Amino acid sequence: MEKQKVTAFAPATVANVSCGFDILGFAVEDLGDKVSVSLSDIPGIRVTHIEGDKGKLPYEIEKNTCSVAIRAMTEALNFEGGLEIELYKGLPLGSGMGSSAASAVAALMAANTLLGNPFEKKDLLPFAIESERIACGAGHADNVAPALLGGFVLIREYHPLDVIPLHVPRGLYCTLVHPHLVLNTSDSRSVLRRSVSLQDATTQSGNIAGLVAGLFQEDMALISRSLNDVIAEPSRSVLIPGYDEVKEGIKPAGALGCGISGSGPTIFILSPSEEIAWEVSRLAQQVFDTMQLPIDLYVSAINTRGAYILEEEI
Amino acid sequence: MEKQKVTAFAPATVANVSCGFDILGFAVEDLGDKVSVSLSDIPGIRVTHIEGDKGKLPYEIEKNTCSVAIRAMTEALNFEGGLEIELYKGLPLGSGMGSSAASAVAALMAANTLLGNPFEKKDLLPFAIESERIACGAGHADNVAPALLGGFVLIREYHPLDVIPLHVPRGLYCTLVHPHLVLNTSDSRSVLRRSVSLQDATTQSGNIAGLVAGLFQEDMALISRSLNDVIAEPSRSVLIPGYDEVKEGIKPAGALGCGISGSGPTIFILSPSEEIAWEVSRLAQQVFDTMQLPIDLYVSAINTRGAYILEEEI
Numbered sequence: 001m002e003k004q005k006v007t008a009f010a011p012a013t014v015a016n017v018s019c020g021f022d023i024l025g026f027a028v029e030d031l032g033d034k035v036s037v038s039l040s041d042i043p044g045i046r047v048t049h050i051e052g053d054k055g056k057l058p059y060e061i062e063k064n065t066c067s068v069a070i071r072a073m074t075e076a077l078n079f080e081g082g083l084e085i086e087l088y089k090g091l092p093l094g095s096g097m098g099s100s101a102a103s104a105v106a107a108l109m110a111a112n113t114l115l116g117n118p119f120e121k122k123d124l125l126p127f128a129i130e131s132e133r134i135a136c137g138a139g140h141a142d143n144v145a146p147a148l149l150g151g152f153v154l155i156r157e158y159h160p161l162d163v164i165p166l167h168v169p170r171g172l173y174c175t176l177v178h179p180h181l182v183l184n185t186s187d188s189r190s191v192l193r194r195s196v197s198l199q200d201a202t203t204q205s206g207n208i209a210g211l212v213a214g215l216f217q218e219d220m221a222l223i224s225r226s227l228n229d230v231i232a233e234p235s236r237s238v239l240i241p242g243y244d245e246v247k248e249g250i251k252p253a254g255a256l257g258c259g260i261s262g263s264g265p266t267i268f269i270l271s272p273s274e275e276i277a278w279e280v281s282r283l284a285q286q287v288f289d290t291m292q293l294p295i296d297l298y299v300s301a302i303n304t305r306g307a308y309i310l311e312e313e314i
Numbered sequence: 315m316e317k318q319k320v321t322a323f324a325p326a327t328v329a330n331v332s333c334g335f336d337i338l339g340f341a342v343e344d345l346g347d348k349v350s351v352s353l354s355d356i357p358g359i360r361v362t363h364i365e366g367d368k369g370k371l372p373y374e375i376e377k378n379t380c381s382v383a384i385r386a387m388t389e390a391l392n393f394e395g396g397l398e399i400e401l402y403k404g405l406p407l408g409s410g411m412g413s414s415a416a417s418a419v420a421a422l423m424a425a426n427t428l429l430g431n432p433f434e435k436k437d438l439l440p441f442a443i444e445s446e447r448i449a450c451g452a453g454h455a456d457n458v459a460p461a462l463l464g465g466f467v468l469i470r471e472y473h474p475l476d477v478i479p480l481h482v483p484r485g486l487y488c489t490l491v492h493p494h495l496v497l498n499t500s501d502s503r504s505v506l507r508r509s510v511s512l513q514d515a516t517t518q519s520g521n522i523a524g525l526v527a528g529l530f531q532e533d534m535a536l537i538s539r540s541l542n543d544v545i546a547e548p549s550r551s552v553l554i555p556g557y558d559e560v561k562e563g564i565k566p567a568g569a570l571g572c573g574i575s576g577s578g579p580t581i582f583i584l585s586p587s588e589e590i591a592w593e594v595s596r597l598a599q600q601v602f603d604t605m606q607l608p609i610d611l612y613v614s615a616i617n618t619r620g621a622y623i624l625e626e627e628i
Contacts, residue, residue, distance in 0.1 A: 023520040156524035157517070162539060164527050194512055201515040201545065203471070206337040208523045210470040213478050216530040225476060231515065 003116075003312050005038040008109035010307035011150075012091050012298075013098035014174065014268045015142035018229040018259035019207035025098075025142035026152045027303035028174055033090050033099070034310060035066055035106035037114050040082030045071055052089035062134075065100045066107035069131035073108060076127070077118055083111060092296070094182050096262035100135035101143030104128045109148075109307045121306075124148060125163060143262065150306030152215055168302045169218035173277035175269040176261065176298040177246065177284040183239055183264045191235045200230045220256060220272040227257025227270065240265045245287045250280045274299065317626050319352040322423035324621035325464075326405055326612075327412035328488065328582045329456035332543040332573035333521035339412075339456035340466045341617035342488055347404050347413070348624065349380055349420035351428050354396030359385055366403035376448075379414045380421035383445035387422060390441070391432055397425060406610070408496050410576035414449035415457030418442045423462075423621045435620075438462060439477060457576065464620030466529055482616045483532035487591035489583040490575065490612040491560065491598040497553055497579045505549045514544045534570060534586040541571025541584065554579045559601045564594045588613065 011032035015025040040046070045067050047059045061067035066085050074083070085107060091099040108124040128144035145153040145163050152166040196204075210226030213219070237243040237260060247258050250269050254276040258269040267284070271277040281297045288295045325346040329339040354360070359381050361373045375381035380399050388397070399421060405413040422438040442458035459467040459477050470476040510518075524540030527533070551557040551574060561572050564583050568590040572583040581598070585591040591613045602609045 019519075020523070021519070022516045023523060154520070154523050154527060156520040156536075156540060162524070164524060164536065166527055167530075192512060195509045196512055196515050197509050198506060198545070201510050201518060202336045204515060205333075205335070205519055205522045206468070206470045208519045209334070209337060209468050209526045210476070210478060212523045212526040213468060213480055213530070216481075216527070222470075222478065226470060231512070 003114050003314055005036055005313040006110040006114040006309060007034055007036040007311040008106045008113070008307060008309050009034050010102040010106035010109065010147045011303045012176070013101060013143045013146045014176070014261045015098060015140070016232065016260065016262060018227045018233070018257060019204055019211055021204070021229060021232045022140070022142060023155050024152065024208070025146040026174070027146040027150045027306055028176065028298065028300040029303040030300060031090060031097070031298050033102040033106050034088040035103060035110050036086040037070070037107065037110040038084045039114065040084045042082045043080055045074065045083050046085065047087065048084045049086040050089070051087070053093060056093055057087070057089070065104040065131040065135050068134045069104035069108050069127050070111045072127040072130040073111060073119070073124070077115070079115065083114075092178065095178050096183070096260065096264045096266040097176060097178065098143035098147055098262060101128065101132060101147045104131035105144055105147040105307045109309060113309050113312065121148065122163070126161065129161070146306070148306050150304045151302060154212070166212060167216045168304050169215060169220065169223070171273055172302050173271045173274050174300050174302060175271065175277045175281045175284070176300070177267040177269070177281070177288075178296040179240065179242065179265050179288060180294045181265050189263060191239065192232060193235065196231055203230050223270070224256035227259065229259055233260060236260050236264060240267065241293060242287045242291055243267060246284050249283045249287065253280050253283055255280045274301070317428050317628055319350055319627040320424040320428040320623060321348055321350040321625040322420045322427065322621060322623050323348050324416040324420035324423065324461045325617050326490070327415060327457045327460045328490070328575040329412060329454070330546065330574065330576060332541045332547070332571060333518055333525055335518070335543060335546045336454070336456065337469050338466065338522070339460040340488070341460040341464045341620055342490065342612065342614040343617040344614060345404060345411070345612050347416040347420050348402040349417060349424050350400040351384070351421060351424040352398045353428065354398045356396045357394055359388065359397045360399065361401065362398045363400040364403070365401070367407065370407055371401070371403070379418040379445040379449050382448045383418035383422050383441050384425045386441040386444040387425060387433070387438070391429070393429065406492065409492050410497070410574065410578045410580040411490065411492065412457035412461055412576060415442065415446060415461045418445035419458055419461040419621045423623060427623050427626065435462065436477070440475065443475070460620070462620050464618045465616060468526070480526060481530045482618050483529060483534065483537070485587055486616050487585045487588050488614050488616060489585065489591045489595045489598070490614070491581040491583070491595070491602070492610040493554065493556065493579050493602060494608045495579050497577060503577060505553065506546060507549065510545055517544050537584070538570035541573065543573055547574060550574050550578060554581065555607060556601045556605055557581060560598050563597045563601065567594050567597055569594045588615070
């Protein structure tokens with residue numbers, strides 16, 4: 001029996017990952033977006049329902065990341081039938097947790113399954129990158145790749161696209177601290193210097209090499225020593241009140257390190273156990289309570305599954 | 315019975331390793347320096363014999379890398395006895411194959427064994443770095459660390475020193491092409507730009523992350539894609555006639571990639587088999603024959619043993 005409607009989930013993701021500026025991302029569990037895609041007798045792609053976005057997301061198919069992604073896919077297939085998209089946002093917009101990526105990836109997963117899986121999961125990535133071009137003005141993959149594939153994903157190169165899943169150490173946990181303030185991705189990018197000293201470039205290389213080695217060797221101490229971003233964090237962290245206080249407090253509490261998730265304002269903290277991940281979440285709560293700035297907190301293992309199908313209706 | 319004389323070997327090394335500029339090195343087999351250290355009744359450290367250097371290396375203990383390294387060690391031990399050093403150079407000077415590092419590391423291995431192993435092997439590294447400060451004007455570790463420990467070694471950071479042995483894939487071979495021309499290390503450093511674009515820094519980070527992942531995953535294709543240096547090679551390779559021709563020819567022959575060994579002029583080529591490593595050595599020979607520039611060629615597996623003791627006399 002032909003499927004009529006498929007619903008998929010795609011998780012929140014942390015891009016940049018400190019020394020992994022622009023090349024590394026990872027996925028978290030539970031938190032994410034759901035998208036349902038249905039067959040329709042009316043040709044064309046339509047966004048019919050959006051929930052959880054406080055009315056902020058567009059229904060125009062040229063602007064909505066779900067429809068942009070699905071259209072890129074259906075064009076590749078020469079599919080000319082009708083598809084209707086319902087988007088259920090679980091992620092806050094503009095939070096730095098890969099909100100637009102999660103929507104696009106969930107949409108692609110649902111549409112691909114609905115159409116009988118013409119693509120392998122990993123081959124959906126170029127369509128998701130196309131949708132990021134709309135959302136961010138640049139076709140980044142460091143959110144969409146981990147949202148799709150799960151785990152830690154290295155984007156070694158874009159032309160041609162070279163996406164490398166890395167090993168995820170057992171026991172690694174993430175705390176996400178989302179302060180209720182809005183940073184615009186392009187503002188956050190504009191504070192970056194256009195050039196860096198040879199010394200800083202070398203330091204960054206050493207740290208990302210150490211981080212990758214630490215992931216493969218499950219060496220938590222090495223991961224911790226390597227989580228140091230000398231390129232983006234110094235300019236971007238000043239945009240996030242409380243960042244320095246959180247950073248200062250987490251290592252004595254046993255966390256491995258922290259960084260700005262994507263272009264912020266969410267702060268991610270990596271910990272070697274769930275217990276410590278909760279401990280540092282309480283510490284972050286105290287920091288932001290003092291500043292009377294509301295935050296959301298999430299604690300999660302690293303999601304090694306990526307996007308998945310929730311429901312198929314026939 | 316107390317030892318009277320110990321002889322040690324330390325191998326040639328390739329530092330920088332393309333995208334691993336200033337942070338990565340590896341060791342080769344067979345090719346290297348030998349150093350004998352003997353107890354003497356006359357207090358103090360003396361260099362008594364140097365062979366294979368065409369008379370170019372200094373006997374002054376403040377200038378010879380062997381004596382500088384050993385003195386750093388004996389000072390740490392408060393050892394005030396007499397030591398005599400004989401150096402047998404197997405490596406050409408100024409070749410970019412870690413000549414000074416091999417001498418210093420072999421000297422430290424021999425002296426440490428002679429004195430009853432007061433230090434673990436890895437703890438000799440700071441003394442070797444001290445000797446590099448004399449030889450290169452900067453205390454680099456990307457030759458001495460692999461010369462001592464073998465394999466691929468990441469120098470994540472210098473202050474404090476963080477040296478990380480990486481996995482060596484089975485079947486990985488190296489070809490060294492040493493053209494007979496002299497480049498001065500400090501000249502070779504002076505051609506480097508003091509700053510790099512954010513884009514180049516990000517590309518380099520992606521490549522070193524890919525190279526480290528490729529080594530751990532034994533993924534030869536990923537290693538090959540990652541062997542791309544956008545920071546040092548563009549300025550340094552113009553100092554090495556034949557470099558571009560070698561680089562162009564090796565990939566069609568099945569090699570993984572190449573780069574400048576240390577600050578040159580030696581070119582290293584990595585291959586996925588011994589057969590291909592020999593094949594590309596013939597290719598390099600043709601390139602340099604055409605230019606009538608003499609070269610030395612070496613083909614070797616990656617040395618995973620590092621420095622070792624050859625002989626102990628009691």
